[in-house]
Amino acid sequence: MLALLDGVSYAGLLFLVALGLTFIFGVVRILNVAHGSLYACGGYAAATLGLWMGQGGDSLAASLGALLGGALLVGIVLGTVLMLLLRQFQDRDPILQLLVTFGAFMIFEDLQRMIWGTQPYFVSDVVNQMGTSELLGVVYMNYQLLFVPGAAVAVYLLLQWFLRRTLMGRQIVAVTHDREVATAMGINAKRVAYLTFVVGAMLGSLGGALASPTTSLVPGIGADMIVLSFAVVASAGLGQISGALIVALMIGLARSFCVYLMPELEVVMPYVIMVLVLLMRPQGLFTVAQARRI
């Protein structure tokens, strides 16, 4: 039971980060390796803001505000920086674009180490403020039980609504399908790309912010997270939003069951799932087959 709840909570985080990654890929066709450092920076920023605000008064609203505010701020700033950088390399080889994000990732890793040091950060005010609840005889923290999965589902529904019902969202979908035709129809693809990048970056750092109260922040979490969320995105199929939700749940649950049954294999589990999925369906579970271009 504990494993189940742990898994759902973990899956919520994983989904948020993977969603950002897959969303950006869908429109810009770039796998943003620096997404891992967005996650890390989001976490650090939220923790710092939480510490800073915690001195004034420790209400739940303030802590939550710190979490979300930190995430959004980091997302907007770093998302813009990355977008401007990548725009310089728009027409280059895709491999080189991938390398540019890799370079950016290295820069961010060091910057983050310079700003926040190598000591682990741990801010858990929010968790305590939300209290605990008992479920089938197991005491569980409300934060992990309700808030994180709730946030993930809310983001998912919001994004679906945005993509299907609003003009901007539909433009994004159009660009995802075919950039050339969309541009011919009068859509400003540049603006769409910018917006997507910022939204995707915000999702990544939101994941980090939500993770910060329950995990300690140490250098290197960015690298772990980018690989993990890539595992989710690749298993689901690049650009698949609903698929990412299902696979995140799958990997989250498998991982937390692993923690209880075979702790040695915990870290390897997500990759095993990814490898199995890719062996059977090389394009990912939920991808619609695409014609190869000659």
Place this chain on the structure above:
Amino acid sequence: MRYTIYGAVALSVVVLGLAAAFPWLKLPLILALCYGLAALGIVVLLRAGQISFGHAMYACIAGYVVAYLSQRFPHLDGFALIGLGTLASLVAGMLIGAFVVRYREIFFGMLNLALSMVLFTLLGKFYAYTGGTGGTDGLRVGRPTLLGVELARNGFETALLVLVLVCSLLVIWGVQRYFRSSAGEALMAMKSNEMRLEYLGISAKKLLWQGYVLSAGLCGLSGALFGLSQGLVTPEMGYWLRSGEFVFIAILGGSGHAVGAFVGALLYEFLKMYAAVLVSGAWQLLLGATLIVIIYFLPSGLTGLLRKRRAALGGEQ
């Protein structure tokens, strides 16, 4: 061919000259050449338009095989250790390659990264056998005999330097032959259009697999030599940052010629030596920023300059 000879002669003169003038540079030079070998492995893939963020795992595998063998069989010769270490990487490359060559670009790069992360975490977890993460407490590698000759520290380093240099020159020659062979040229064609390649009746998968095994072997050779010269292997040998360094050198050197990787590696090693003094905390930052600058101004690396010059001379050769 002419460039291969020029490059090889220049490389040996620079390396041996520096080692003779400044004996303390011997170890850095060995390490630089090791990096060059591994980066050449990345260059092979780069020519096919693929990139791997996890090739340090092959260096790591070879390094650990060398360390294990030297502990289990202390009388094994250095050459045997290097050969067996490289062989282990080749076999690993064949197996992993059979799986990853089905993927391209992002999938290819990230799958390699994922596999190397798995290896790195496992090595860290089972620290009872591997020495764990932490830098100082890896697996020790004893100093083996070379062709039956037992050497003191200084002599061993000199012998190793010559050995690494000879290996590098042979590898440059061999890889350049491979690049010019029909398989190598077809590998290059994969980058521009894989579909057409298949229409010509060439299996792209098989082609990439060959390239992948070659690159794994090169990284393995580098790792085996690296382990011997350091006298210590740690899981950090397989960390993604190391793979990133290989990629960096490959991009710096460019994929135009096999010598490029070694020129890039020498430059990189000296940059690192000075940067470590000047900006100790911001090494990654400097690396990342330089990577972006190189891609912006010199997308085909140092050997790209060579090709430009050749084009300016009116395409002789």
